[in-house]
Amino acid sequence: MAPEDPSPPAVPSASDAPGRSDDPHRLSRRTLLAATGAGAGLVPLLAVGAPAAAAPGSAGQPGGPRTSAPSIRGADISFTRQTEAAGIRYQRDGERGPLERLLRAAGANWVRLRVWVDPPAGYSDLAGALRLADRAHQAGLKVLLDLHYSDFWADPGHQDIPAAWLGQDLTTLARTVRTYTADTITAFARQGSPVDMVQIGNEVTAGMLWPVGQIYTDAGERWPEFATLVKAGLAGARAANPRGHRLxxxxxxxxxxxxxxSRWxxxxxxxxxxxxxxIGQSYYPFWHGSLADLTANLHDLAERYGKPLVVTETSYPWTMANGDSLANLLTxxxxLxxxxxxxxxxxxxxxxxxALRRVLAGVPHGLGxxxxxxEPGWLPGVGWEPGAGNPNDNLTLFDWSGRALPAFDVAYSAAPTRAA
Known part of the structure; x- marks a missing residue:
């Protein structure tokens, strides 16, 4: 998730092939945040693409046999050190503790940490991610590393090359990506908290490291350039992974x-x-459709590609109220x-x-x-950029006093979930 910036290029769906799909209503989260900062209103948005087929099965109310818990039950906790510095404290069932410890106690087993190359001071730099990874490791949690390859937020509408990498051609930039990725993976391993999973880019639907790795351009689609950069990141990660450790x-x-x-x-x-x-997917119902749409997509991807599927980002509102002066992304x-x-x-x-857990349990071949x-702990008091507010504070798993909401235990429990 990323909160500002211009509208991304339209992303074709299979129904549009071989042409392009253009949807002027598909705005990035960054566009929405910029609009809220200016006092503009928001409109409901859905992602571009072919209408999903009817879902095989139901994501309705519980009542059937129990299904096993997802093998990955995680949270992106990248803002944690900032929320703590702002005086925010978390509690679950009356017990206070660091966020990672409360997650583990509830049954979570993974955290996700983003890293920007040269961000504003205090925002998702490597040193901060290393400290959070060490804390997570000590709590018994595995780490998914989210490499943005940017100095700030990257999403389908915003994939800026880090300032220090500007002017590099494709060959040079690929070499830089490989070295940077390897050095980052090495840093986590060196401190005793090796990375368990790594994303090569964040929401790279339209490419990464623009304009060099941008897929959709006026001159056509540029998949080889994008693939060159992704392969460089993958090679760097694998080369630096400690021997005997699964990455x-x-x-x-x-x-x-x-x-x-997705298929496109x-x-x-x-x-x-x-x-x-x-395969990682962001799924926010207010942008990406119903649970039936998600179900249909995951079922098809499982059959088509045979790869594990992870909903890498998701959230859902617990209120429509606002915890600070900045309008929320969902109003x-x-x-919904x-x-x-x-x-x-x-x-x-x-x-x-x-319901999300039931959807994942129903994906064919156990690939859900x-x-x-x-960012379930991103509470009011920490801005999406320095000096700004929080557009996400009604999508957390804690109330604004830092108390865990009912969804916290429902999401992370290691116990089976009732099937629909």
């Missing part, structure tokens, strides 16, 4: 409810000979496609995460591997 690699896009767009991307990436382990309950079943209340949020809630 999984992920490609992450933002097409959770869009099967056409992964068909073309695999045709370039890119070898990776895990309209009608933007399943809002009648899962309203924007603490109970509705908990029911959403139970798990999920990461995005």
């Amino acid at each position: 999984r690699t992920m490609l992450h896009i933002d097409r959770g409810g869009d099967n056409g767009g 991307f992964f068909d073309r990436v695999l045709a370039q000979g890119v070898e990776f382990d895990v 309209d309950p009608t933007a 496609p399943d809002g009648a079943t899962y309203p924007a209340t603490p109970a509705g949020q908990a029911a959403y995460f139970a 591997t798990g999920f990461f809630a995005w």
Whole structure:
């Protein structure tokens, strides 16, 4: 998830092939945040792509036999050191503790940490991620490393080359990506908290490291250039991984409810000979469609590619109120496609995460591997950029006093979930 910037290029779906799809309503989260900062209103958005087929199965209310818990039950906790510095303290069932410890106590087993190359002071730099990784490791949690290859937020509409890398041609930039990735992986291993999974880029639906690795341009689609950079990152990660340690690699896009767009991307990436382990998807219902859309997409991807599937980012509102002066990304309950079943209340949020677990359990061949809630502890007091507010404070798993909401235990429990 990333909160500002210009609208991304339209991403084709399979139904548009071989042409392009243009949807002027598909804005990035950064565009929305810039708009809220200017006092503009928000509109409900859905991702571009072919309409999803009817879901095989149901994501309805529990009542059937129990299904096993997802093998990955994680959270992106990248803002944790900033929230702590702001005086935010977390508690679960009356017990206070660091976020990673509360996650582990609830049943979580992974955290996700983003790293920017040269960010604003205090924002997701390597040193901060290393400290969080050490804390997570001490708590018994595995680490997914989210490399943005940018100095600040990267998403489908914003993939800026780090300032220090500007002017490099494709060959030089690929060498830089490989070295940077290897050095970063080495840093985690050296301190005794080796990375367990790594993303080569964040929401790389339209490429990375623009303009060199941008896929969609006025001159046409440039998959070989993008693939060259991804392969360089993968090679660097594998070369630096400690001997005997298992490192999984992920490609992450933002097409959770869009099967056409997902197939368009992964068909073309695999045709370039890119070898990776895990398919990652962002899925925010208010942007990416219903749980039925997600179900249909994950079922098709499992059958089509045979790779583990992870919902790498997700969140759901527990309120439509606002915890600070900056308007939230989600302000309209009608933007929730399943809002009648899962309203924007603490109970509705908990029911959403139970349903998400059931969706993952139903993916063919056991490939619905798990999920990461995005920044469940990002409470008011920490801005999306220095001096700004928080547009995410109604999508957390804690209330604004730092108390865990019901969804916290529902999401992370290692116990089986009732099937639909």
